[in-house]
Amino acid sequence: MKKILFLLLILPGLLLAQNHETNIKLIFETELSQGHTYQNLRYLTKKIGHRLAGSPGAAASVEWTRQLMESYGFDTVYLQPVMVPHWERGGKDVVKIVNSSKHGTVELNALALGNTQGTGPKGLVGELIEVKSIEELRALGEKVKGKIVFFNGPMDPRKVDAFQAYGGANAQRSSGAGEASKLGAIGTLVRSLSPTVNDIPHTGNQRYNPDFPKIPAIAISTADAELLSDLLEDQPDLRVYLESHGEMKPDQLSYNVIGELWGSEKPEEIIAVGGHLDSWDVGEGAHDDGAGCIQAIEVLRLYKSMGWKPKRTLRAVMWMNEENGLRGGQEYAKVAKAKGEKHIAAIESDSGGFLPTGFTSTGTEAQRAKLQSWGDLLLPYQLWNLDKPGGGADIGPLRDQGPILIGLKPDSQRYFYLHHTEADVFEAVDQRELELGAAAMAALVYLIDQEGI
Numbered sequence: 001m002k003k004i005l006f007l008l009l010i011l012p013g014l015l016l017a018q019n020h021e022t023n024i025k026l027i028f029e030t031e032l033s034q035g036h037t038y039q040n041l042r043y044l045t046k047k048i049g050h051r052l053a054g055s056p057g058a059a060a061s062v063e064w065t066r067q068l069m070e071s072y073g074f075d076t077v078y079l080q081p082v083m084v085p086h087w088e089r090g091g092k093d094v095v096k097i098v099n100s101s102k103h104g105t106v107e108l109n110a111l112a113l114g115n116t117q118g119t120g121p122k123g124l125v126g127e128l129i130e131v132k133s134i135e136e137l138r139a140l141g142e143k144v145k146g147k148i149v150f151f152n153g154p155m156d157p158r159k160v161d162a163f164q165a166y167g168g169a170n171a172q173r174s175s176g177a178g179e180a181s182k183l184g185a186i187g188t189l190v191r192s193l194s195p196t197v198n199d200i201p202h203t204g205n206q207r208y209n210p211d212f213p214k215i216p217a218i219a220i221s222t223a224d225a226e227l228l229s230d231l232l233e234d235q236p237d238l239r240v241y242l243e244s245h246g247e248m249k250p251d252q253l254s255y256n257v258i259g260e261l262w263g264s265e266k267p268e269e270i271i272a273v274g275g276h277l278d279s280w281d282v283g284e285g286a287h288d289d290g291a292g293c294i295q296a297i298e299v300l301r302l303y304k305s306m307g308w309k310p311k312r313t314l315r316a317v318m319w320m321n322e323e324n325g326l327r328g329g330q331e332y333a334k335v336a337k338a339k340g341e342k343h344i345a346a347i348e349s350d351s352g353g354f355l356p357t358g359f360t361s362t363g364t365e366a367q368r369a370k371l372q373s374w375g376d377l378l379l380p381y382q383l384w385n386l387d388k389p390g391g392g393a394d395i396g397p398l399r400d401q402g403p404i405l406i407g408l409k410p411d412s413q414r415y416f417y418l419h420h421t422e423a424d425v426f427e428a429v430d431q432r433e434l435e436l437g438a439a440a441m442a443a444l445v446y447l448i449d450q451e452g453i
C-alpha cells in the first residue's frame with residue numbers, strides 16, 4: 001500500500017517531465033521542418049513593406065494579420081481600436097556642409113528623426129557646435145544659442161550587450177532636440193545609433209519639450225558624423241544647410257490585432273505573446289519588428305497544427321505604434337484592466353529575428369525562479385540565458401497587473417547595424433534563426449501553459 005502511494009506521488013511528476021521534453025522536441029522539430037514564419041515574414045515585408053502608425057502600410061498590415069490568424073482557425077481574432085499619432089516625413093531630408101574650405105559643399109547621408117517638425121522647403125543654415133552628450137550640451141549653456149547642435153556620442157563599443165550600448169547613447173536622439181531648443185539652438189544633427197561606421201542613417205523617435213520651439217532634428221550616418229567632426233576641428237566656422245519636411249498630422253484610428261486559443265482548464269488565465277506591428281517608414285521593418293509579430297502568430301499556429309489544446313488562454317498580440325508613441329501597448333493594458341483580465345505572463349519578441357539565446361524577465365522572485373527552473377528543458381536548444389532582467393516596451397504597461405514580463409533574448413550583435421534603417425529588410429533575416437526564435441517562444445509558452453507561473 002505504502003509502495004503504491006509512493007508511486008502515485010512521484011509518477012505524475014516523472015510523466016510530466018518526460019512529456020515536457022518530448023513536447024518541446026516536437027515543437028522544435030515541427031517548426032524547423034514545417035514552419036510558416038519565413039513565408040509569413042516575406043509577405044509582411046515584401047508585399048506590405050514598412051508600416052509606420054497611421055500609414056497605409058500599417059492599415060494593410062492590420063488587415064493582413066487579422067486574415068492570416070483567421071485562416072489558421074484560431075478561436076477568435078479581433079481588432080482592438082486605438083488612436084495613434086500620425087507623423088509623415090513629407091519628403092527627402094537634406095543635410096549639406098556649405099562652406100568647407102577643403103571640400104566646398106558636401107552632402108551628408110541624413111534621415112530626420114520621427115515626430116520632428118520639418119524646416120520647410122527653404123531649409124535653414126547655421127553654424128555648428130559639437131557635443132558628445134546631453135550633459136556636455138547643458139554645460140555649454142548660452143553658447144548654444146542660434147547654433148545647430150551636433151550630437152556626436154558614439155555607442156560604447158566596450159559594452160558586450162548591444163542594447164546597453166544603445167541605451168547609453170540613446171538620450172541624444174530621444175531628447176536632444178528638446179534640450180537644445182531650451183538653450184536657444186535652431187536645429188540638431190545626431191550621430192546615428194550604430195556600433196559601426198558606415199553611410200546608413202538611422203531614424204528613431206524623439207520627444208520635444210512642449211514649452212520650447214520644435215526645432216528640426218536630423219540623424220546623419222556614423223561615417224558622416226566622423227567626417228563632420230574632423231572638418232569642424234580644422235574649421236570651427238563650418239556651416240550646414242538643413243532641410244526636412246516632417247509634420248505631425250491629427251491622431252488617427254488604428255488597431256492592435258489579437259488572436260486567441262481559448263484555454264480548456266483555466267481559460268481566464270491569459271498568456272500573451274507578441275510583437276509590434278508598426279515599423280519606421282524606411283526599410284521593411286523585418287527585424288524590427290515584423291519578426292516578433294510573425295513569431296507570435298506562429299506560437300499559436302504550432303499549437304493548432306499539432307492538435308494541442310492549451311490549458312490556459314493563449315493570445316497573440318500585434319501591438320500598434322511602439323515606435324513613435326507606444327499607444328497600442330498602453331491601450332492594451334488599459335483595456336485588460338478595465339475588463340478585469342488576468343494575464344499571468346506577457347512575452348514580447350522585439351530584439352530582432354536573430355538566433356535566440358534565452359529570455360529576459362521582470363517579475364516577482366517566485367516568477368523568475370520558475371522561469372529559471374526550466375533551464376534544463378531549454379538548454380538543449382541553446383536557450384541558456386534566463387537570468388537577465390528585461391521584458392519589452394509594449395508589455396511594460398501591464399506591469400502593475402502582475403504578470404511576469406518576458407522578452408525573447410536573441411544574439412543582437414548585428415541588430416543595431418539595421419535598426420530603424422533602409423537596411424532592415426527581409427533579406428537581412430535568416431530563416432533558421434527566425435524559426436528557432438518562434439520555437440523558443442512556443443516552448444516557453446507551452447511550459448507556462450502547462451505549469452503556470
Ligand SMILES: [Zn+2]
Nearest residue numbers: 276288289350
Ligand atoms: Zn521594435
